[in-house]
Every structure is written in structure tokens, then in C-alpha cells.
Amino acid sequence: MTNREQYTPGPANGARIIQKDGEQWTLVLVRELRHPPEKVWQALTDPAHLREWAPFDADGSLGAVGATVKLTTVGAPALHVTETTVTRAEAPEVLEYNWGDHDMRWELESLGGGTRLTLWTNIGRRFIAMGAAGWHICFDVLDRLLSAAPIGRMVGGDAVKFGGWQRLHAGYARMFGLETAKNS
């Protein structure tokens, strides 16, 4: 687990807000991965892969339209399960489903031998910097997983415990023009 101990998240980057509709904002996160879209697609849809990096566990594949899948939020202080139906699954390019109130839209663009991965998701204004920081760490973990150098999933309390968490959270809050909430 040396890799995990050495991990420090880089600065806030690759995020923007495209919609500020009242309290619900839309967060867009972009990450370039050195792995082909097919490999990234598997990591986004296969429960065994999701378990290694995502903030939820899935009880089935998210890779087919119409699939009904239970998503269990990992690292929450109480059991939290939501059910989703996959509304779009065009392998290995576009994937859409919802995680509770959050609409999740993933887009995978081939980029040389790698993938430009974009996530669109709606989050309440108050928690959008927290969400961006959380996904940032998840993407770092995903990148290392795909590179066959896994450092282990870091979500919920594990992510917040990090030395780099406050800095990352504050970085995204600044980027979005928000104050960092107290008590968070």
C-alpha cells in the first residue's frame, strides 16, 4: 500500500460549471486517461471494476440500456441505496443513468491511444466543490487502477481524511466562486 501512502491529489483542474439553475448546478469534470475508451468503459460499467474506484457499489452492470441496478453509496455513515435505470449506453462512448437525485452523463472520446473522459452531473450549490474534489480523487484512483498500479478506493471518510482534501476542496470552491462551507 506504499502507493496509497504516497498519493497526494494534484491541484483543482479540469472542472467547470455550465448551469447555475437555482440551487441545482451542473458540474462538468474532464480527465484525460492514458487508456483506450473500451478499457475505461469497462471501469465505468462493470461492478467488479466500479468497486475499485467509484463512490458507489453496483449490484449489476451499468452497460446496457434498461438495466435496473441498485447503487450503494460507499463510505456514508448510514446505509444508503438508490435504484437506477440505465437510460443510455452506447459503448464505448456515452453512458447515462442517475445516482439518487444526480443525473450522471459520461462521455468517452478517443484521444490518441487514450480517452478524454467527461462527467456531467447536477449537484446542489452547497456541495458542488465537495463533489468535484471527491470525483477528482476517484479519477486519480481510476487512473492508477487502469495503469495496473491500484492504490485502493478512496471515498467518504477516507477521502476527507487526506491531507490534500481541504486544499482540493478549497481549490474547487475558489474555481466556482464559492465560499468553502463551514462544518463540511
Added chain:
Amino acid sequence: MKIKVTTIYVDDQDKALRFYTEVLGFAKKVDFSQGPFRWLTVASPEEPDGVELQLARNDNPAAKAYQQAIFQQSQPAIMFFTDDVKGDYERIKTRGAEFTMPPTAVTGSTIAMLKDTCGNLVQLTQLARY
């Protein structure tokens, strides 16, 4: 082991936060979110490190059925203690809350009951002085 938090189910966490702070006068204590999960608690300003009340979103059908059933039976989902139930009744009523029972003397205490606007009845209790 200590009892530090108790939970009430609410149909809307933002609406509940407004009611429990602006109408009842509690203070927000913890508010964090992970994906669709939100941990939200309030505490009494008279006892900031006292027991926290978790305002939990009621997206569990079993909990929802229980909540509706006890509401229909006029049973409170939560009870708060006060030293001045008549004063609290007047103050809280001024802020727009709907009481289902004005301060009423019962065995050992005076109680009042109001709606929390989120699917629950709240009882205010002032113990009788012996």
C-alpha cells in the same frame, strides 16, 4: 457509549432545515454530502454540544409508511423539553407554525403539539415542578 444523535425522517431536508432552525430556533450543526446521501443535523443553541437531531431524508418506503401511520394517529415523532412551553408556543406560532394542540396540562407535565411541515408531529414538553 453515549447517546449523541437521534433521527427524524423528513420528506425534504432543505425545508426541514428551515423549519427546525428558523421556526423552532435550533442551529445547524453538521451538513455534509456524499453523492445522494446528505448527513444533516441540528442542535439546541442552549446546548450546542448536546444531542444532535439528524434530519434524514425519508426515501425508505418502510420508514415512510411508519411516519404516515403515527402522524395519522396524532403521535409525535419527536419530543423536545422546554422550561417555558407557553412562551415557546406563542413565539413559534408567530413564526407561522401550525399547532395541533395548544399547551395542555397532563399528568406530570404541560405539552403542546405542532406540525413540522415535513410529515411529523413535534411535541413540546414542560415538566411540572414538584
